[in-house]
Amino acid sequence: METKVEWPGDMPEEEFRRFASQASEWIADYFNKIEDLPVLSQVSPGWLKEQISPAAPDSGEDFAAILADMDKLILPASTHWNHPHFHGLFSTSTSGPGILAEMLAAALDMKAMLWRTSPASAELEDAVLGWLRDMTGLPDVFEGIIYDTASVSTMHAIAAARERARPDIRELGMSGRDDLPLLRVYCSEEAHSSVDKACIALGLGLRSLKKIECNDVFEMKADALAAAIEADLAEGIMPFCVVATIGTTSTTAVDPVEEIARICESYGLWLHVDAAYAGPAAILPELRPLFSGWEKADSIVMNPHKWLFTPFDLSAFYCRDMASLRRAFSLVPEYLRTADSATVKNGMDYGFQLGRRFRALKLWFVIRYFGREGIAARLRNHCRLARDFADWIRQSENFELMAPTPFALVCFRAVPKHLAETQDQSGLDEFNERLMNKINASGKAYLSHTKLKGRLALRFSVGSIRIMPRHIEEMKELLTGAVAEIGLSMQ
Numbered sequence: 001m002e003t004k005v006e007w008p009g010d011m012p013e014e015e016f017r018r019f020a021s022q023a024s025e026w027i028a029d030y031f032n033k034i035e036d037l038p039v040l041s042q043v044s045p046g047w048l049k050e051q052i053s054p055a056a057p058d059s060g061e062d063f064a065a066i067l068a069d070m071d072k073l074i075l076p077a078s079t080h081w082n083h084p085h086f087h088g089l090f091s092t093s094t095s096g097p098g099i100l101a102e103m104l105a106a107a108l109d110m111k112a113m114l115w116r117t118s119p120a121s122a123e124l125e126d127a128v129l130g131w132l133r134d135m136t137g138l139p140d141v142f143e144g145i146i147y148d149t150a151s152v153s154t155m156h157a158i159a160a161a162r163e164r165a166r167p168d169i170r171e172l173g174m175s176g177r178d179d180l181p182l183l184r185v186y187c188s189e190e191a192h193s194s195v196d197k198a199c200i201a202l203g204l205g206l207r208s209l210k211k212i213e214c215n216d217v218f219e220m221k222a223d224a225l226a227a228a229i230e231a232d233l234a235e236g237i238m239p240f241c242v243v244a245t246i247g248t249t250s251t252t253a254v255d256p257v258e259e260i261a262r263i264c265e266s267y268g269l270w271l272h273v274d275a276a277y278a279g280p281a282a283i284l285p286e287l288r289p290l291f292s293g294w295e296k297a298d299s300i301v302m303n304p305h306k307w308l309f310t311p312f313d314l315s316a317f318y319c320r321d322m323a324s325l326r327r328a329f330s331l332v333p334e335y336l337r338t339a340d341s342a343t344v345k346n347g348m349d350y351g352f353q354l355g356r357r358f359r360a361l362k363l364w365f366v367i368r369y370f371g372r373e374g375i376a377a378r379l380r381n382h383c384r385l386a387r388d389f390a391d392w393i394r395q396s397e398n399f400e401l402m403a404p405t406p407f408a409l410v411c412f413r414a415v416p417k418h419l420a421e422t423q424d425q426s427g428l429d430e431f432n433e434r435l436m437n438k439i440n441a442s443g444k445a446y447l448s449h450t451k452l453k454g455r456l457a458l459r460f461s462v463g464s465i466r467i468m469p470r471h472i473e474e475m476k477e478l479l480t481g482a483v484a485e486i487g488l489s490m491q
Contacts, residue, residue, distance in 0.1 A: 011063070019063045029098065031082070034466070039083045041076065043300035048077040064281035068481025079446070082465040085475065088440075088448030090249075090277050090409070091269035091463030097369035101362035102311050113353035114336060115344035118358065122345055125360040127385070128367065129316055135372055136282035139295055142318040145350050145440075146323075146359045151194035153301035153317040154350055156325060158185060158198045158241055160299065161270030163328035164321065165240035170328065174203050184232050185209050186219035187243040189291060190250055192274060195243050217404055218251050219450070220244065223359075230266055241270045246291060248276025250450040250459070251403035251411050258293030265296070273297040276315070277406050280308045283376050290406055306381075307408075308375065309465050310366050314359045325350050378465060382408040385472050386462045392476055398483050402457040410460040411452065414479075416487050429456040431486065438482050445478055 011019075051073050080086060082093045112121035129144030147153045161181065162169060174180060183204055187195045190213045200208045210232070213224045229239050242264050244255040257273060264271040273294045275282075279302020284290045295301055299319045304310040319325055330349040332341070347356050367375070386408040393412045394401045403411040414435050419427045436447050436458055448459045460475070 015063065019067065020062075022067060026067065030075075034080055034083055037075065037080055039080055039085050040440055040443060041079045041447040042443060045403070048073060080393075080449050082464065082466065084464045084471045085379075085445040086464060087460045087462070088446040089441075089461065091308050091310060091467075092306050092312070093350060093460035093466060094311040095366060095465050097365040098309060098311045098362045101365035105351050105358040105361045106107065108358060110358040112358060113354050113356065114338060114341075116338055116340065118223070120345060121360060124364055125347070126345065128360050128364045131316070131367055132302075132316055132363070133318060135367075135375075136279060136302070137288055137291070137295075138282075138300070138318060141320045143320075144302065144316055144318045144323050145322075145347065146356070146363075147315045147317055147353075148313040148359075150192070150274065150301045150315050151197060152190070152351075153276075153315045154194045154243065154274060155198035155201055156317065156329075157270070157272040157299040157301070157319070158195075158204075158243075159202055159328045160319065160321065161185075161241035161272070162202065162204075164270060164324040165280060167239065167327065173313040181236055181238040183208050184229075184239045185236050185241045185243065186212055186225055186228060186239070188212050188245060188248070188255060190218050190220075190248040190253055191243055191245055192249050192276070195274075201258075208467050210214040214253070215243070218248060218253035219491070220255040220260065222256050222263060223379075225260060226263050229263070229269075236481070239267060239269055241272065243272045243274055244297075246273060246275040247407055248453065249277070250457075252278060252405075252407045252409045253403065254290050256293075256408055257291070257297070257322075260298035261293045264362045270299070271297045273300045276301055276303045278302075279316075280304065280306075280375070281379055281383075281407055284379055284383075287407070293481045294489065304363050304366070307379065307463055308363075308366065309370070310363050312361055313399070324352065339361040376404070379408075382462045382467070385467065385469065386410055386460075388458060388469075389462070389472050389475070398480070402452050406464040410462075411450070412460065413457050414483050414484060416480050418487070425455060432456050432458055434486050435479075435482055438486065439478060442478075445475060450452040 036282065039400045072188045110118040110121050112118040115122045125146055126144070129146065133140065133142055133144060147156065165183070185195065185199055185204065185208055187209065188395050191211070196206060196209060196435045198418045199206055210218050210228055212228060217219055232239055242260060244257050246254050246257065261271055275294065298321055299317065301315060301317050303315050305312040321326045326349050329351050348354050386405055390401060392400050393410065396487045398414055398416060399412050401412050413428065415428065416431060419431060433456060436449055439445050439447055450457050450459055
């Protein structure tokens with residue numbers, strides 16, 4: 001008699017409903033208790049790996065035990081980006097509607113390569129990027145596509161620029177040729193490292209990248225850019241792309257995009273604007289002047305996962321010359337050819353990636369839930385809190401500002417009297433590094449640093465959707481106390 005074998009399947013419906021409810025309760029509890037957790041993980045390298053069995057289980061485990069390990073194993077090894085005292089790097093945070101959208105997107109599990117494999121993803125992406133474009137005041141000549149991060153967006157921008165400048169590279173490549181001049185990309189000294197990496201990944205090489213000098217407030221010098229282009233042309237080098245930044249990583253400085261755009265137009269160069277961090281701030285009418293000239297760019301990137309309360313990852317890339325982007329990447333094997341390709345937009349044609357996640361859903365949920373006014377109110381509060389903190393720094397005898405604060409990032413450093421009077425720069429750097437490490441080790445807050453004109457500066461970023469005015473006051477007290485303690489220890 002044949003033995004009946006039970007056919008294996010997914011988690012039973014009743015069990016899924018029960019544990020889905022428990023998982024949502026866990027998330028709600030996590031946000032409720034997040035301020036009681038250390039901002040930076042307090043475990044040592046290797047701790048989590050030592051807690052996990054080196055071999056996968058032979059038999060399935062009870063899901064209750066798996067969920068329990070979130071508290072036992074995962075939380076202790078987590079740095080909490082959603083913590084209101086996460087002030088390092090760029091303070092970001094997810095939001096409730098975005099989290100719920102991620103759950104639903106995971107259930108649908110779309111692979112948005114062709115329109116027909118994911119009509120909802122393809123068309124919602126166009127629609128919601130149209131919303132964001134209009135909210136930030138960009139003209140409708142810009143068409144959008146979603147990538148994962150700004151690094152990838154910038155790489156695609158440079159690839160499209162290269163395609164427009166030298167369409168023969170797609171077929172002939174760049175190696176082994178004596179008929180191809182050195183191709184030149186320009187950016188400022190303060191531009192994000194993704195520009196360097198893009199030049200490496202695209203085969204241009206770091207020698208193709210020229211970094212332009214900045215002024216005293218860390219903005220690219222437009223006249224220096226024009227001079228560099230002229231010098232390169234005289235040497236037989238082929239300029240083809242400029243990357244300008246609105247909201248640099250170190251200080252959120254704003255390059256003179258209007259002037260840079262005129263230079264690019266006069267030389268026929270592709271202009272890419274990196275507004276990964278600051279882009280959403282263009283929603284605020286009072287900050288729109290900081291974005292003057294970006295509407296003349298060939299491509300723009302902004303990251304809703306940085307300052308638009310959208311779960312990581314989602315990078316919004318806008319381009320006025322999608323044809324060049326498509327020519328750079330479109331490659332359709334026979335098994336992906338469809339009769340409707342001439343009338344629809346297939347996401348796979350506009351980037352290196354074939355399968356793409358249904359990222360548009362979470363941005364759609366976030367914008368619909370908060371609305372333009374709700375988003376603007378939150379961004380405006382962040383800028384107000386950052387200005388309040390900057391004013392406190394400016395008025396304090398123990399600290400000084402290191403850069404302007406156009407958005408919601410404050411660059412500063414401690415200047416204790418015994419070091420300030422001697423003008424001991426190395427001593428000031430050491431003191432501020434100790435200050436940063438002391439605060440970070442406490443678990444009460446997280447600061448990061450940068451170097452400005454060779455001097456160490458601390459970065460205080462405001463961006464959590466959960467931050468309140470009391471958190472700024474707590475940070476002031478924490479800094480004041482830490483400066484006093486370090487000062488005493490050094491006497």
